[in-house]
Amino acid sequence: KxxxxxxxxxxxxxxxxxxxxxCSYSVGISALHWLQQHPGGGIVSLFMLSSGKKKHGRLIxxxxxxxxxxxxxxxxxxxRDSAVYICAAGGGAxxxxxxxxxxxxAVQP
Amino acid sequence: GAVVSQHPSRVICKSGTSVKIECRxxxxxxxxxxxxxxxxxxxxxxxxxxxxxxxxxxEQGVEKDKFLINHASLTLSTLTVTSAHPEDSSFYICSxxxxxxxxxxxxxxxxxxxx
Numbered sequence: 269k270x271x272x273x274x275x276x277x278x279x280x281x282x283x284x285x286x287x288x289x290x291c292s293y294s295v296g297i298s299a300l301h302w303l304q305q306h307p308g309g310g311i312v313s314l315f316m317l318s319s320g321k322k323k324h325g326r327l328i329x330x331x332x333x334x335x336x337x338x339x340x341x342x343x344x345x346x347x348r349d350s351a352v353y354i355c356a357a358g359g360g361a362x363x364x365x366x367x368x369x370x371x372x373x374a375v376q377p
Numbered sequence: 378g379a380v381v382s383q384h385p386s387r388v389i390c391k392s393g394t395s396v397k398i399e400c401r402x403x404x405x406x407x408x409x410x411x412x413x414x415x416x417x418x419x420x421x422x423x424x425x426x427x428x429x430x431x432x433x434x435x436e437q438g439v440e441k442d443k444f445l446i447n448h449a450s451l452t453l454s455t456l457t458v459t460s461a462h463p464e465d466s467s468f469y470i471c472s473x474x475x476x477x478x479x480x481x482x483x484x485x486x487x488x489x490x491x492x
């Protein structure tokens with residue numbers, strides 16, 4: 269069992285749909301990251317969470333420390349949201365991150 | 378937000394040559410930088426932690442003599458892939474930890490192809 273697991277692995281949505289990607293982790297963390305990777309590879313950091321909820325535009329990230337679970341929501345999805353979304357857990361003294369395998373999202377017009 | 382750059386973005390080299398990849402934090406100082414490798418359709422794997430002014434800490438299974446890391450300043454870390462072979466072809470990504478923001482910021486990555 270991976271220390272950081274994401275679901276679903278693949279997700280196809282229609283433009284405008286509300287999207288949820290889930291991340292569960294078994295390691296102790298000081299922070300959880302949500303990252304976006306477009307074709308071609310560049311990584312963009314979306315959120316870093318240690319508790320509660322954060323919102324940026326149409327993106328919302330939540331974390332439940334007790335349940336060791338985080339979700340990334342995309343409201344009013346758009347084809348340009350198509351990418352791989354990766355959660356990474358870790359931090360602490362070493363600031364090392366453990367990465368989930370990613371969720372490949374395709375938003376169709 | 379803080380910006381991390383990598384150079385080059387893409388490199389193709391012949392087997393047996395060495396390739397240097399630079400990672401720079403452009404508007405903040407980073408005492409710690411991380412180097413990751415990503416194979417196709419796989420997630421990022423940490424290779425090593427680069428500490429300014431000291432030796433890098435390598436993850437298990439990563440050859441330190443093959444992947445030379447130098448973190449000579451608070452804004453620059455370099456990864457040199459020595460005597461590269463086709464199996465070293467991969468996407469290499471760095472990140473830099475900002476004490477100011479208490480957060481890691483990722484570079485855009487370098488795609489290495491060894492012929």
